[in-house]
Amino acid sequence: MGKKYKVTVVGSGNWGSVAAKLIASNTLKLSSFHDEVKMWVYEETLPNGEKLTDVINQTNENVKYLPGIKLGKNVVADPNLENAVKDANMLVFVTPHQFMEGICKRLVGKIKGNDVEAISLIKGMEVKKEGPCMISTLISEQLGINCCVLMGANIANEIAVEKFSEATVGYREDKEAAQRWVHLFSTHYFLVSPVQDVEGVELCGTLKNVVAIAAGLVDGLEMGNNTKAAIMRIGLREMRAFSKLMFPSVRDSTFFESCGVADLITTCLGGRNRRVAEAFARNGGKRSFDELEAELLQGQKLQGVSTAREVYEVLSHRGWQELFPLFTTVHEICIGRLPPSAIVEYSEHAPNFSLVEGSAQYY
Ligand SMILES: NC(=O)c1ccc[n+]([C@@H]2O[C@H](COP(=O)([O-])OP(=O)(O)OC[C@H]3O[C@@H](n4cnc5c(N)ncnc54)[C@H](O)[C@@H]3O)[C@@H](O)[C@H]2O)c1
Numbered sequence: 001m002g003k004k005y006k007v008t009v010v011g012s013g014n015w016g017s018v019a020a021k022l023i024a025s026n027t028l029k030l031s032s033f034h035d036e037v038k039m040w041v042y043e044e045t046l047p048n049g050e051k052l053t054d055v056i057n058q059t060n061e062n063v064k065y066l067p068g069i070k071l072g073k074n075v076v077a078d079p080n081l082e083n084a085v086k087d088a089n090m091l092v093f094v095t096p097h098q099f100m101e102g103i104c105k106r107l108v109g110k111i112k113g114n115d116v117e118a119i120s121l122i123k124g125m126e127v128k129k130e131g132p133c134m135i136s137t138l139i140s141e142q143l144g145i146n147c148c149v150l151m152g153a154n155i156a157n158e159i160a161v162e163k164f165s166e167a168t169v170g171y172r173e174d175k176e177a178a179q180r181w182v183h184l185f186s187t188h189y190f191l192v193s194p195v196q197d198v199e200g201v202e203l204c205g206t207l208k209n210v211v212a213i214a215a216g217l218v219d220g221l222e223m224g225n226n227t228k229a230a231i232m233r234i235g236l237r238e239m240r241a242f243s244k245l246m247f248p249s250v251r252d253s254t255f256f257e258s259c260g261v262a263d264l265i266t267t268c269l270g271g272r273n274r275r276v277a278e279a280f281a282r283n284g285g286k287r288s289f290d291e292l293e294a295e296l297l298q299g300q301k302l303q304g305v306s307t308a309r310e311v312y313e314v315l316s317h318r319g320w321q322e323l324f325p326l327f328t329t330v331h332e333i334c335i336g337r338l339p340p341s342a343i344v345e346y347s348e349h350a351p352n353f354s355l356v357e358g359s360a361q362y363y
């Protein structure tokens with residue numbers, strides 16, 4: 001009999017819960033995986049006094065982050081992080097990116113050994129002195145394991161009700177491991193393709209959240225579809241330029257995968273970053289993103305505002321703000337240095353630039 005893989009999902013928010021549902025439907029069907037899927041829950045007490053983990057295990061539903069959807073009886077919620085991962089040899093990381101440094105620190109020495117592989121569904125990055133550190137790199141370096149990524153045009157609530165979508169698995173060298181992740185996630189309504197460009201895939205998923213903030217601002221200012229399309233075009237150029245400057249190995253073709261232009265479009269049309277940024281602009285920037293996030297998302301988290309800050313840190317460290325006017329303006333609006341209307345004022349004067357021999361230049 002061949003090896004059987006045990007899967008743990010680290011995270012149980014909106015996408016984390018849908019990922020657990022997708023995986024659990026497959027582990028029941030595929031003989032190379034154990035049926036049971038563990039899901040680590042960041043424990044919280046619900047308004048009726050019950051623990052979220054208990055409710056998930058009793059009702060098979062994440063009533064806070066994915067109400068109305070059954071996860072599959074083989075999903076077992078566990079509030080103890082160390083216990084949830086201890087027997088797993090396939091770890092799926094899917095928490096808001098700001099919590100990953102702490103989670104990785106807690107997991108050092110707690111996973112099964114060198115028989116473990118990971119995948120990150122997290123759209124975000126950390127910034128270190130040396131520059132950006134992708135979350136997959138953080139996981140690989142801290143835990144000493146190979147880490148792929150899965151990104152795409154994946155609004156979780158749509159996949160939860162089994163509407164068709166595509167996703168991209170980014171991998172470094174181990175094609176067999178990538179293929180295992182493809183098998184674990186693929187269903188008739190979720191079509192997953194592997195691409196050998198882990199940084200390209202992950203940067204697409206990360207940077208599109210900054211462009212989504214810009215798209216939401218444009219919606220809040222009622223600028224219309226042409227302006228929004230212009231923002232998406234300029235945003236895509238900046239995504240590509242930033243990615244290739246940071247990681248010259250990033251491939252142009254990656255931007256045409258689900259993780260690239262497709263995710264950019266869906267996020268700018270229907271994502272949470274867009275929604276909260278729209279409210280921010282409608283309020284003339286007078287209510288903070290934190291306040292609007294808490295009110296509109298009820299515990300779910302935005303990634304675009306902190307990613308804009310992280311990108312800005314990299315740009316200002318290198319004196320590149322002028323080369324990335326959209327990224328720079330989004331951050332300055334988020335922190336109140338510029339009004340929401342600056343998102344269209346800058347665009348009228350936005351310089352075009354191209355990549356020449358690995359550096360960005362105006363033309
Ligand atoms: N929701 C989507 O449609 C979607 C789709 C694709 C990718 N993603 C990405 O997936 C990642 C996770 O997003 P999500 O939608 O599953 O989460 P979410 O925003 O719905 O939920 C927030 C989660 O964070 C947890 N949390 C709160 N405080 C915490 C702490 N201190 N430590 C650890 N966890 C804490 C909450 O319990 C909850 O599970 C993000 O990077 C997001 O960009 C989301």
Ligand SMILES: O=P(O)(O)OC[C@H](O)CO
Nearest residue numbers: 152153154155271272273
């Ligand atoms: O709702 P958002 O803005 O966090 O975007 C969700 C997904 O990343 C879309 O693929």
